[in-house]
Amino acid sequence: MTAMEFLPVLFMVAGIVLVAGATLFVSSLLRPSNPYAAKNMPYECGMDPAGEAAGGRFRVQFFILAILLVVFDVETMFLFPWAVVLKDIGLVGYVEMFVFMLLLIVGFAYAWLKGALEWEE
Amino acid sequence: MVPLWWYISLGVVLFVIGAAGVLLRRNILVVLMSLELLLNSVNINFIAFGRHYDDFRGQIFAIFVIAITAAEVAVALGILVALVRNKPTLKVDDVTMMKG
Amino acid sequence: MGFPLLSLIVLTPAAGAAVLMFLRSDDAVRWTALGVTVLDLALCVAMLANFNTTTHEMQFTETRPWVPALGITYALGIDGISALFVFLTALLGSICVLASWVAIDRKVKEFMVSLLVMQALMLGVFCALDLFLFYVFWEAMLIPMYLIIGVWGGDGRVYAAFKFFLYTLAGSLLFLIGVIVLYFHGGETFDILALTAQDLPFQVQSWLFFAFLIAFAVKVPMVPVHTWLPDAHVQAPTAGSIILAGVLLKMGAYGFLRFSLPILPEASVHYSTLMLALSALAIIYGGLLALAQDDLKKLVAYSSISHMGFVTLGIFALNLRGIEGGILQMFNHGVTTGALFLFVGLIYERTHTRSMADYGGLMKAAPVYTAFLALFILSSMALPGTNSFVGELLVLSGGFAANLAVGAAAVLGALLGAAYLLGMYRKVALGPASVNARFKIRDVNAREMAAILPLAVFVLWVGLYPKPFLDIIDASVKHLLVQVHGKESGQ
Amino acid sequence: MTAAALFQSILASLPEIVVVTGACILLILGQFVRKGHFLVWASVAIVLIAALGTLMLAGEVRPAYTGMFIADRFAVFFKFVFYLATVLTFLLSRKYADIEGIGNSEYYVLLLFALSGMMIMASATDLLSIYVGLELMVLCTCVLTGFLRRERRSNEAALKYVILGAVSSGIFLYGVSLVYGLTGTTQLDGMAAAVTGDPLDPGLLLAVVFIVAGLVFKVGAVPFHMWVPDVYEGAPTTITAFMSVAPKAAGFAVILRVFLNPLVAASDAWIIVAVIAVVTMALGSFVALVQDNFKRLLAYSSIAHAGFAIFGVVAGGADGIASVMLYLLIYSFMNLGIFGAVIMMRNGDFSGEVIEDYAGFAKSHPGLALLMLLYLFSLAGIPPTAGFFAKFYVLVALVERGFVMLAVIAVLLSVVAAYFYIRIVMVIYMREPQRAFDPALTPLVRATLAVTAAGTIGIGLFPAWFLRLAQHSVFGG
Amino acid sequence: MELIVALGLIVFKVALLIAILLLLPLPLTWLERKIAGHMQQRMGPMRVGWHGLLQPVADGIKLLTKEDHIPAEADRFLFKLAPILALAPPFVVFVAIPFGETVSVLGAEITLYVSNMNVALLFVFAVIGIEVYGVIFGGWAANSKYAVLGSLRTCAQMISYEIPMGFAVIGVVILAQSMSLLEIVRAQADVWNIVYQPVGFFVFFVAGLAEAQRIPFDLAEAEGDLGAGFHTEYSGIRFAFFMVSEYAIMLLVSVLVVILFFGGWNGVLIPLPPLLWFVLKVAFFIYLFMWFRFTFPRYRYDQLMAIGWKVLLPLSLANIIITGVVFS
Structure with a gap:
């Protein structure tokens, strides 16, 4: 019964959103609201903010990390089903996945050698 | 049990949205997202058919599609980073230099 | 299989071209090229000397497998129809080298290489007994010819070269399709003799006939598709013009004789009236255009269209005299028009103008030149005693036998020919000396004489004693007629 | 899968394993050894070892990996085309990569990975393995396209390639999913057996249309050709050369395997393919007429050639398949040759990308000009070059199946195509030189030119052996 | 009915x-x-x-x-969405977490879990992955430099440690031959996984610390140099959501450690009720979290990344390879 397994998820999402909404609603009844320009400035330790914060210029390191994550995360996806059945497929199955892992490690080693994992420049 | 054609219809709808997004949107990131939609419609199809035939191939195919798409997006993002360093824009039209 | 004489004939110029590549001095290149062509000519003479005139069978045949999977062979051989052309090609080859001795002053080596490669390919076309081989030679000629026109030609050479290339390529590619269709209808072989023996349905024959017609008509050229010719002729260097007029134009007609008539006899008979009409049109139209020209080379070029009209007329008269006349006329045209282009080239080397208005009274300045010019012009007009008289007479009698109206038109064309040729001679050679005295015209020198004389010999030889030539072609033509009419009458 | 079956599979896929392993080793080793010569020779050695392996395994048909993969003669033929293209690309790259500053190990490794992707494509007998090979190849070539990181054209080309490539993959996959839904299998062999109903089932036709669309992208045919010119122009020239030959051949390998499957053959898809062929060839030929950039012109020329090869697919049958294979082999020689000439021109500040740059080249370098002439006439399909025989055999296959009209269209369009090749010859031979030429004629480039020239003229004069090879390599026969 | x-x-x-x-x-x-x-x-x-x-x-x-303050330059929609997006995932994950087998209530057997999914482990990782969106949206939408920087760092940290975390549990799956958490606990009836998977536990626990943004890995919230990280601009109840989510994640990590490596509700030696065993173990790990917080100094950011990629990831990979060869 897949439905019975995943229906609670739906309930939970609905429940938590409901609770959060309710809390926000209650809070909005209780809290004061008194915005003014200085208060609405972004927090920069009292300095006047200059320029756009979300301008889109970030260290390339972040992109590299994101790309590495995408690659490795997807590899995990292959490992899970394999792990479940490993005892059935035996050594042959292990060898096949070992090759896969080996390629993964080569890629990882390459990234390491290439300095993709170094945060300091 | 949800009938098969519901899944297929969902797949078609996603495919059309994805294709329309790729063709019509001008922001490269949005185009990439539309691509994901396109490929996910394929995954839905595969899984639905796999279930229909009680065959695991569909799921395997879907997993491969996900993995390869990830690689594809990784490459696309890498190229995009290189591009944006040369010219900071994400608009498709601004990117185009070569014509003819 | 015997001694591979034909292979030798075909490969000698090619080998010569390869040798030329390694030579450094221009003079060495010229002499070597001349030596090679003369050697080739000698081989052809030897071939003719051993030629058996009593049979229509292919002679000197050699066959080697080439692409067995598709039934393609390397098969060479000649019969009466092709023998004359092989000889003509070799003859004109030597003359071309002589004609380009000083006319070509830059990239001499490249030019001679192109010329020799060209000669090898042309000889190959006439010797090939395999359709695929034939096509390869036929199409490969485009490369050297394109270069000859495009690199060493006149001011408009690039355009002319393009036009020549694309016209012929388009025509011959359709021919290729025809060849492939024929291949499948004719029992998956490219062997011309085997294909001749096939009995194709009329439907197929007519389609093929038109496919072949396009290719051959472009080469001949017949009237609607002739426009590349004046450009190519005018822009080509002298040697290029000689080759074009002397050999290339013959290939179309040779194609009719070799393929259209024997392989597609019923279609040939069926469409012969159309072909006759087109021929008559070419004769008249070419003549009229020639009449209107001021440029010497253009005049000769248009006269070629007219003369080739006679050839196709003779061929599609589909009787003995017509075809024999056509073949002989092809040979004659090669000699005569080749000579005329040579003469135009000679005078152009001296004056750098081709406009007839710039000339006059050349007789005084260059008597020998004008005398020989007179001979060739008379030959071109088909005056009795010259070679063309024999050919044209045969064609006309064949033409009248086939179709009265067409014959009459041909006579009209012959008269036109007399008009423009005599007009040209009058303007150039006679009359008061040229008002344009810029030119210091010297008469022909020994090298030029060496080029002119052989041609003059053949003009008179054929004109006065055509029997040896007719003997060569006789048996083959008779056999051809059996193939054409025999099949039709179901014998 | 048992251990014995695994062993058999490994044996069958030994060349692929060699290439992948070699690429991995080179990837790591390249971080320590940075000498260009080492990288080139190591890469060439890897390919040669793989070729040796392929040759040793060529004797028999070896199905592997439970029907996902097969090592048959068809695959062997294509693999050799790939080896040829890759090795020649390596040889051409040495100097060029130094000039452009891209000669690091990744360049060679990516080429090797692309090679392995193509090899998988050639051997794949399951839509899944086809897809995996395809993507491996596309992703590697994609990165290589964008390898000139500082060059905006290169970035742009790579981005276009990757996005359009992903779209086409999506379309292809959608078709695959439909096929899977209709037949319940993705194995090429199983597909035909599984179809029970009307072969003209609209769903099936739709699926085939989608698969066609996806595959057609890879060979650069209409309507998915628009990436070709931009990518060819923007990519490093060596990569352009590679892409114009090897991935295209790989695409055709897949197209042949998929299309000559009885299932597809039954679905009347050939009409679609015929239309694609005609339109592709027409577009490639006509648009090429107005190009000034050499690489762009060659891009359109490659579109036109793809169109011509698709005619062979339309013809189908043993001869049709063999004709496409032979066409691709010959195309590899002549196209790599002409690209070799373009690459050679890249020296110093001179890019040699504009056709006018070649004006009067024949004057100072008659030998090289003659080679270019040879390649160009071969591309135009003039005998006695190999290009002619390639076209001839496709036409034979077409006429054999009775598609005479298509053959006529094909030759008429190839006349148009001949025009722009001849135009280049004209520029080379019939213009006055504007500058002094200084081609980067290293021994490796010389060797490449020699090999391609030998292939171009050799196959033209003695096609029998190659023809037999192609005919023997047709699968299932 | x-x-x-x-x-x-x-x-x-x-x-x-x-x-x-x-x-x-x-x-x-x-x-x-x-x-x-x-x-x-x-x-x-x-x-x-x-x-x-x-x-x-x-x-x-x-x-x-408290007043709910929204900065002037903020993307208001995302700003309001982010806290809920951060709050929901840990709650949703608990749907798949079993706390025991069954208990008898009024004669009816009631399971101590909401749902027994056969892919529970994948579900956990998938849903926890959504947490990143809350972080990145929250920082981005505020349009404040501290927040953006903090969110980027947090995001990078979370995704970096997600990978070793995922790899670390592969060994457990191999042992249990199932991805169902219930099955995993049942498989540990005799021997806890910690015996076979010490390395896996180590990697999982350290990565869990980082996922939960706890010291020594709470770089992004480092009050000293970044204000308060991605939720600098949040106040009032929305800030509370982030805090609740953080505690929920801490709880979640503790629960997962117990389920995956410490036998879940399986007792040892002392026969206590299973649920109590479970709660005690979880409490121990929560205590451990807090203990660490006030014992360890904070890592530098580059050290943080280095630990994730250069220590934990290779360790987890080696763990998979060795576990695989031993148990295949």
């Missing part, structure tokens, strides 16, 4: 879970401050209620009534 009962039971369980999870931070914050206090030789909160027991309630009321 049966269906209605089943659905009712689910609704009840879900409501109970939400209630527990929402209220749990109250005692936990108190506990944390108390532990901090005692470790640092002081008393901690003492004013509100006995030994400051009511302090969390006072904090809650304060947060509830």
Whole structure:
């Protein structure tokens, strides 16, 4: 019964959103609201903010990390089903996945050698 | 049990949205997202058919599609980073230099 | 299989071209090229000397497998129809080298290489007994010819070269399709003799006939598709013009004789009236255009269209005299028009103008030149005693036998020919000396004489004693007629 | 899968394993050894070892990996085309990569990975393995396209390639999913057996249309050709050369395997393919007429050639398949040759990308000009070059199946195509030189030119052996 | 009828879970401050209620009534969405977490879990992955430099440690031959996984610390140099959501460690009720979290990344390879 397994998820999402909404609603009844320009400035330790914060210029390191994550995360996806059945497929199955892992490690080693994992420049 | 054609219809709808997004949107990131939609419609199809035939191939195919798409997006993002360093824009039209 | 004489004939110029590549001095290149062509000519003479005139069978045949999977062979051989052309090609080859001795002053080596490669390919076309081989030679000629026109030609050479290339390529590619269709209808072989023996349905024959017609008509050229010719002729260097007029134009007609008539006899008979009409049109139209020209080379070029009209007329008269006349006329045209282009080239080397208005009274300045010019012009007009008289007479009698109206038109064309040729001679050679005295015209020198004389010999030889030539072609033509009419009458 | 079956599979896929392993080793080793010569020779050695392996395994048909993969003669033929293209690309790259500053190990490794992707494509007998090979190849070539990181054209080309490539993959996959839904299998062999109903089932036709669309992208045919010119122009020239030959051949390998499957053959898809062929060839030929950039012109020329090869697919049958294979082999020689000439021109500040740059080249370098002439006439399909025989055999296959009209269209369009090749010859031979030429004629480039020239003229004069090879390599026969 | 009962039971369980999870931070914050206090030789909160027991309630009321401040330049939609996006995932994950087998209530056997998914482990990782969106949206939408920087760092950190975390549990799956958490616990009836998978446990636990943004890996929230990280600009109840989510994740990591490596509710030696065993173990790990917080110094950011990629990832890979060859 897949439905019975995943229906609670739906309930939970609905429940938590409901609770959060309710809390926000209650809070909005209780809290004061008194915005003014200085208060609405972004927090920069009292300095006047200059320029756009979300301008889109970030260290390339972040992109590299994101790309590495995408690659490795997807590899995990292959490992899970394999792990479940490993005892059935035996050594042959292990060898096949070992090759896969080996390629993964080569890629990882390459990234390491290439300095993709170094945060300091 | 949800009938098969519901899944297929969902797949078609996603495919059309994805294709329309790729063709019509001008922001490269949005185009990439539309691509994901396109490929996910394929995954839905595969899984639905796999279930229909009680065959695991569909799921395997879907997993491969996900993995390869990830690689594809990784490459696309890498190229995009290189591009944006040369010219900071994400608009498709601004990117185009070569014509003819 | 015997001694591979034909292979030798075909490969000698090619080998010569390869040798030329390694030579450094221009003079060495010229002499070597001349030596090679003369050697080739000698081989052809030897071939003719051993030629058996009593049979229509292919002679000197050699066959080697080439692409067995598709039934393609390397098969060479000649019969009466092709023998004359092989000889003509070799003859004109030597003359071309002589004609380009000083006319070509830059990239001499490249030019001679192109010329020799060209000669090898042309000889190959006439010797090939395999359709695929034939096509390869036929199409490969485009490369050297394109270069000859495009690199060493006149001011408009690039355009002319393009036009020549694309016209012929388009025509011959359709021919290729025809060849492939024929291949499948004719029992998956490219062997011309085997294909001749096939009995194709009329439907197929007519389609093929038109496919072949396009290719051959472009080469001949017949009237609607002739426009590349004046450009190519005018822009080509002298040697290029000689080759074009002397050999290339013959290939179309040779194609009719070799393929259209024997392989597609019923279609040939069926469409012969159309072909006759087109021929008559070419004769008249070419003549009229020639009449209107001021440029010497253009005049000769248009006269070629007219003369080739006679050839196709003779061929599609589909009787003995017509075809024999056509073949002989092809040979004659090669000699005569080749000579005329040579003469135009000679005078152009001296004056750098081709406009007839710039000339006059050349007789005084260059008597020998004008005398020989007179001979060739008379030959071109088909005056009795010259070679063309024999050919044209045969064609006309064949033409009248086939179709009265067409014959009459041909006579009209012959008269036109007399008009423009005599007009040209009058303007150039006679009359008061040229008002344009810029030119210091010297008469022909020994090298030029060496080029002119052989041609003059053949003009008179054929004109006065055509029997040896007719003997060569006789048996083959008779056999051809059996193939054409025999099949039709179901014998 | 048992251990014995695994062993058999490994044996069958030994060349692929060699290439992948070699690429991995080179990837790591390249971080320590940075000498260009080492990288080139190591890469060439890897390919040669793989070729040796392929040759040793060529004797028999070896199905592997439970029907996902097969090592048959068809695959062997294509693999050799790939080896040829890759090795020649390596040889051409040495100097060029130094000039452009891209000669690091990744360049060679990516080429090797692309090679392995193509090899998988050639051997794949399951839509899944086809897809995996395809993507491996596309992703590697994609990165290589964008390898000139500082060059905006290169970035742009790579981005276009990757996005359009992903779209086409999506379309292809959608078709695959439909096929899977209709037949319940993705194995090429199983597909035909599984179809029970009307072969003209609209769903099936739709699926085939989608698969066609996806595959057609890879060979650069209409309507998915628009990436070709931009990518060819923007990519490093060596990569352009590679892409114009090897991935295209790989695409055709897949197209042949998929299309000559009885299932597809039954679905009347050939009409679609015929239309694609005609339109592709027409577009490639006509648009090429107005190009000034050499690489762009060659891009359109490659579109036109793809169109011509698709005619062979339309013809189908043993001869049709063999004709496409032979066409691709010959195309590899002549196209790599002409690209070799373009690459050679890249020296110093001179890019040699504009056709006018070649004006009067024949004057100072008659030998090289003659080679270019040879390649160009071969591309135009003039005998006695190999290009002619390639076209001839496709036409034979077409006429054999009775598609005479298509053959006529094909030759008429190839006349148009001949025009722009001849135009280049004209520029080379019939213009006055504007500058002094200084081609980067290293021994490796010389060797490449020699090999391609030998292939171009050799196959033209003695096609029998190659023809037999192609005919023997047709699968299932 | 049966269906209605089943659905009712689910609704009840879900409501109970939400209630527990929402209220749990109250005692936990108190506990944390108390532990901090005692470790640092002081008393901690003492004013509100006995030994400051009511302090969390006072904090809650304060947060509830505090002004909700939205910066002028913010993307208002994302700014409001982010807290909910951060709050929901840990709650949703608990749907898949089993707390025991069954208990008898009024003669009916009631399972101590909401849902027994056969892919529970994948579900956990998938849903936890969504947490990143809350972080990145929150930082981005505020359009403040501290927040953006903080969110980027947090995001990078979370995704970096997600990978070793995922790899670390592969060994457990190999042992249990299932991805169902219930099956995994059952498989540990005799021997806890910690015996076979010490490396896996180590990697998982350290990565879990980082996922939960706890010291020594709470770089992004480093008050000293980044304000308060991605939620710098949040105040009032929205800030509370982030805090609740953080505690929920801490709880989640503890629970997962117990389930995956410490036998879940399986007792050892002392025959206590399974649920109690479970709670005790979880409590121990929560205590461990807090203990660490006040014992370890914070890592530098580059060290943080280096640990994730250069230590944990290779370790987890080696763990998979060795586990695989031993148990295949």
